[in-house]
Amino acid sequence: xxxxxxxxxxxxxxxxxxxxxxxxxxxxxxxxxxxxxxxxxxxxxxxxxxxxxxxxxxxxxxxxxxxxxxxxxxxxxxxxxxxxxxxxxxxxxxxxxxxxxxxxxxxxxxxxxxxxxxxxxxxxxxxxxxxxxxxxxxxxxxxxxxxxxxxxxxxxxxxxxxxxxxxxxxxxxxxxxxxxxxxxxxxxxxxxxxxxxxxxxxxxxxxxxxxxxxxxxxxxxxxxxxxxxxxxxxxxxxxxxxxxx
Amino acid sequence: xxxxxxxxxxxxxxxxxxxxxxxxxxxxxxxxxxxxxxxxxxxxxxxxxxxxxxxxxxxxxxxxxxxxxxxxxxxxxxxxxxxxxxxxxxxxxxxxxxxxxxxxxxxxxxxxxxxxxxxxxxxxxxxxxxxxxxxxxxxxxxxxxxxxxxxxxxxxxxxxxxxxxxxxxxxxxxxxxxxxxxxxxxxxxxxxxxxxxxxxxxxxxxxxxxxxxxxxxxxxxxxxxxxxxxxxxxxxxxxxxxxxx
DNA sequence: CGGCCATTTGATTGTCATCAAACTTTGTGG
DNA sequence: CCACAAAGTTTGATGACAATCAAATGGCCG
Numbered sequence: 001x002x003x004x005x006x007x008x009x010x011x012x013x014x015x016x017x018x019x020x021x022x023x024x025x026x027x028x029x030x031x032x033x034x035x036x037x038x039x040x041x042x043x044x045x046x047x048x049x050x051x052x053x054x055x056x057x058x059x060x061x062x063x064x065x066x067x068x069x070x071x072x073x074x075x076x077x078x079x080x081x082x083x084x085x086x087x088x089x090x091x092x093x094x095x096x097x098x099x100x101x102x103x104x105x106x107x108x109x110x111x112x113x114x115x116x117x118x119x120x121x122x123x124x125x126x127x128x129x130x131x132x133x134x135x136x137x138x139x140x141x142x143x144x145x146x147x148x149x150x151x152x153x154x155x156x157x158x159x160x161x162x163x164x165x166x167x168x169x170x171x172x173x174x175x176x177x178x179x180x181x182x183x184x185x186x187x188x189x190x191x192x193x194x195x196x197x198x199x200x201x202x203x204x205x206x207x208x209x210x211x212x213x214x215x216x217x218x219x220x221x222x223x224x225x226x227x228x229x230x231x232x233x234x235x236x237x238x239x240x241x242x243x244x245x
Numbered sequence: 246x247x248x249x250x251x252x253x254x255x256x257x258x259x260x261x262x263x264x265x266x267x268x269x270x271x272x273x274x275x276x277x278x279x280x281x282x283x284x285x286x287x288x289x290x291x292x293x294x295x296x297x298x299x300x301x302x303x304x305x306x307x308x309x310x311x312x313x314x315x316x317x318x319x320x321x322x323x324x325x326x327x328x329x330x331x332x333x334x335x336x337x338x339x340x341x342x343x344x345x346x347x348x349x350x351x352x353x354x355x356x357x358x359x360x361x362x363x364x365x366x367x368x369x370x371x372x373x374x375x376x377x378x379x380x381x382x383x384x385x386x387x388x389x390x391x392x393x394x395x396x397x398x399x400x401x402x403x404x405x406x407x408x409x410x411x412x413x414x415x416x417x418x419x420x421x422x423x424x425x426x427x428x429x430x431x432x433x434x435x436x437x438x439x440x441x442x443x444x445x446x447x448x449x450x451x452x453x454x455x456x457x458x459x460x461x462x463x464x465x466x467x468x469x470x471x472x473x474x475x476x477x478x479x480x481x482x483x484x485x486x487x488x489x490x
Numbered sequence: 491c492g493g494c495c496a497t498t499t500g501a502t503t504g505t506c507a508t509c510a511a512a513c514t515t516t517g518t519g520g
Numbered sequence: 521c522c523a524c525a526a527a528g529t530t531t532g533a534t535g536a537c538a539a540t541c542a543a544a545t546g547g548c549c550g
Contacts, residue, residue, distance in 0.1 A: 087401040144389035151396035156332040158403035159447030202404030
């Protein structure tokens with residue numbers, strides 16, 4: 001199911017968010033995403049993985065042997081209850097890591113929500129590498145604490161915000177997480193479906209749809225297509241997200 | 246407001262969860278909590294802090310100069326919405342760190358929910374120390390990833406579980422987070438109020454109270470006092486928590 | 491063009507919040 | 521040690537927001 005190729009060695013040289021000529025990946029590479037200059041060691045232990053929309057890279061309960069860094073595309077991370085209820089705990093984009101958590105088995109699943117490319121590492125290899133490169137570990141710790149802060153925000157959203165507030169918050173957060181910046185300001189790329197938004201926001205599809213319609217009717221946003229929105233009144237959106245309306 | 250004393254140097258030697266003769270702290274010390282042997286350097290930059298129940302150690306929005314490790318007692322970490330709605334993002338106990346997140350200002354508040362003692366570090370000092378001791382950073386990264394996994398569980402709880410499932414989940418998780426183990430199995434120490442439980446579970450006080458009463462009526466738990474419970478049917482509690490009932 | 495799936499819109503229901511009051515525990519001072 | 525006040529908790533009645541059930545519309549791909 002996973003299409004594998006070896007990682008071109010000069011990928012370590014990529015620092016910008018432009019296209020990499022060798023491996024064709026858009027956006028950030030592992031190296032640039034960590035802000036570390038010389039990570040030649042990473043190439044040696046990395047495999048390149050291509051996923052089509054919907055394909056899984058991590059399955060809850062399986063042995064946690066790999067660790068991934070997203071090169072392009074988007075990924076959903078989620079947990080399931082026995083009866084099938086799903087909570088998406090995060091959307092990940094180019095530059096993000098998946099599977100860092102220690103532990104015998106994966107405690108979550110991860111799937112591409114659009115075609116994606118990734119770098120794959122064996123955890124054992126990666127741990128060995130880290131021992132020689134403290135800068136790598138520092139960068140990872142910084143990332144982990146950022147993710148923890150984001151997780152706390154999401155808990156506030158899920159525990160205490162109304163449906164309308166959750167939707168507004170989501171529209172504000174999404175563009176600053178996604179490294180693919182659209183040309184126009186206020187333009188939001190929405191690579192996920194309504195069902196995925198709902199499972200991320202702790203709502204149903206219908207409530208998400210109604211909430212977006214309400215924002216549209218209020219003149220706060222425009223729905224350019226199912227996957228593209230335009231924020232006409234960002235200050236209004238911000239006020240709604242914080243419950244000040 | 247904060248009572249400060251210098252940290253006795255031999256605190257670094259503590260490895261068990263017993264009482265420290267020198268500084269009087271119960272449970273884990275910084276050192277034992279990280280599983281690192283020789284952390285003499287930490288003592289040099291640590292201050293000892295005592296808090297009475299309700300006192301704050303971190304205030305949302307203030308400059309993030311300090312970092313804490315809890316020596317004894319319990320702490321609530323929370324975020325507020327402008328209109329006062331509160332989400333408690335976690336309860337912390339002896340051995341836990343608070344304030345690791347990078348960033349100019351604290352993005353949350355933290356207060357003691359019962360009398361507590363802590364070790365306080367200046368972030369700048371602590372960063373300098375880390376540079377010389379990679380083992381410390383490794384331990385912190387491990388902790389951070391554990392906390393991330395816990396945060397994902399909490400998102401599942403807040404986004405997709407019913408009131409009854411949330412309460413059952415909470416009663417199952419609490420004892421394994423709290424290092425103070427009661428003598429009897431199935432005995433749960435509940436150092437927080439119903440209001441705090443509610444703000445952690447995304448519910449109201451009334452719903453929490455009703456849920457506990459329901460568990461009691463069903464013969465799943467007994468309420469020994471407001472702050473002590475006994476689980477009579479753990480398998481039942483687990484089934485409820487996972488939505489299998 | 492037709493079929494399928496995702497999304498939107500509408501009607502109704504249910505769970506939990508809100509409002510309200512009684513009860514219990516805790517701490518304080520006489 | 522008891523009496524009282526204050527805070528926290530439980531229990532009850534009602535209401536609101538979002539879920540569920542249901543149907544129509546719209547977009548996409550063969």
